[in-house]
Amino acid sequence: MWYLERPSVFNGEIMKININGHVENVKASNLYDLVLEKELPPDSVIIEHNLKIKRRDSWPTEKIMENDTIEILRFVGGG
Amino acid sequence: MESGLILGGKSFTNRLFTGTGKFRSKKLISKMLEASGSEMITIALRRVDLTSKEENILEHIPDNVTLLPNTSGARNAGEAVRIANIAREAGCGNFIKIEIITDMKYLMPDNEETLSATRLLAEDGFIVLPYINPDLPLAKKLEEAGAAAIMPLGSAIGSNRGIRTRELIEILIDCCSVPIIVDAGIGKPSHAAAAMEMGADAVLVNTAISAARDPVRMGEAFSYAVKAGRMAFLAKLTEESKEANPSSPLTGFLR
Numbered sequence: 323m324w325y326l327e328r329p330s331v332f333n334g335e336i337m338k339i340n341i342n343g344h345v346e347n348v349k350a351s352n353l354y355d356l357v358l359e360k361e362l363p364p365d366s367v368i369i370e371h372n373l374k375i376k377r378r379d380s381w382p383t384e385k386i387m388e389n390d391t392i393e394i395l396r397f398v399g400g401g
Numbered sequence: 402m403e404s405g406l407i408l409g410g411k412s413f414t415n416r417l418f419t420g421t422g423k424f425r426s427k428k429l430i431s432k433m434l435e436a437s438g439s440e441m442i443t444i445a446l447r448r449v450d451l452t453s454k455e456e457n458i459l460e461h462i463p464d465n466v467t468l469l470p471n472t473s474g475a476r477n478a479g480e481a482v483r484i485a486n487i488a489r490e491a492g493c494g495n496f497i498k499i500e501i502i503t504d505m506k507y508l509m510p511d512n513e514e515t516l517s518a519t520r521l522l523a524e525d526g527f528i529v530l531p532y533i534n535p536d537l538p539l540a541k542k543l544e545e546a547g548a549a550a551i552m553p554l555g556s557a558i559g560s561n562r563g564i565r566t567r568e569l570i571e572i573l574i575d576c577c578s579v580p581i582i583v584d585a586g587i588g589k590p591s592h593a594a595a596a597m598e599m600g601a602d603a604v605l606v607n608t609a610i611s612a613a614r615d616p617v618r619m620g621e622a623f624s625y626a627v628k629a630g631r632m633a634f635l636a637k638l639t640e641e642s643k644e645a646n647p648s649s650p651l652t653g654f655l656r
Binding site for chain 1: 460471
């Protein structure tokens with residue numbers, strides 16, 4: 323499966339972004355690498371990047387920039 | 402045989418809708434669905450907890466069961482619309498249960514914000530099921546706004562107190578043209594049967610099933626209750642009276 327590929331090579335930059343309401347430093351430069359960096363199962367999370375939902379197949383090309391706001395979501399039990 | 406309940410062009414034979422909240426093991430969800438025959442189940446959207454590994458709830462819901470994402474966590478129409486769009490983008494289909502709550506003690510829905518969200522989402526092609534405090538003028542406005550059904554509460558969410566809003570729900574059943582699905586507060590199969598006997602089109606049950614000691618068996622019990630209540634409604638119940646009405650003849654006694 324595509325998401326088992328290796329993350330792209332770390333270019334040495336660390337960025338400060340807002341993930342799920344917390345400011346964090348990340349190495350990933352795109353959404354796909356971010357999911358790997360956070361050790362999340364790519365097939366069960368949903369990503370909203372600067373208030374736009376990003377489809378799973380676009381994650382490797384969705385660049386992360388300093389101060390971006392990212393929500394990583396999933397479906398849970400609820401009534 | 403009776404034709405199914407139509408919602409958003411989809412026919413539902415089973416009038417017991419269920420929820421995925423509070424199951425002690427997610428594995429029980431698919432077993433409960435099988436035992437109850439429920440064809441529609443709610444799910445919620447939340448931020449991933451980046452510090453813990455969680456199970457993917459969708460893995461436990463078979464493809465033939467329709468997903469009903471809710472907007473729980475939304476405090477106003479804007480937040481509900483955002484959640485609905487995320488759920489649709491994530492491939493959950495067009496169904497959405499609008500749940501907008503600011504009152505954290507009784508979890509009463511905000512009817513006004515719910516109406517605004519219904520307007521916006523119905524216009525955008527969603528099949529909208531608003532969760533409301535039963536109120537006829539609001540229900541009529543929701544119908545006009547394009548709601549596919551109306552989900553009045555029986556009592557507070559998770560309270561298991563049954564159909565405390567009975568008379569108000571009866572008014573909705575009498576006057577609304579869209580289906581009425583009683584949601585929240587149904588604590589036992591007899592409550593579900595009572596709602597169906599009143600003429601509700603379906604019920605949504607979560608806590609009473611998921612928090613039971615045996616959720617699989619309880620799901621099955623609810624499915625019988627819903628079927629019995631629906632049949633009784635279709636068969637037309639007899640009138641109540643204060644005095645006795647003998648069922649055996651009062652003549653020809655052997656004395």
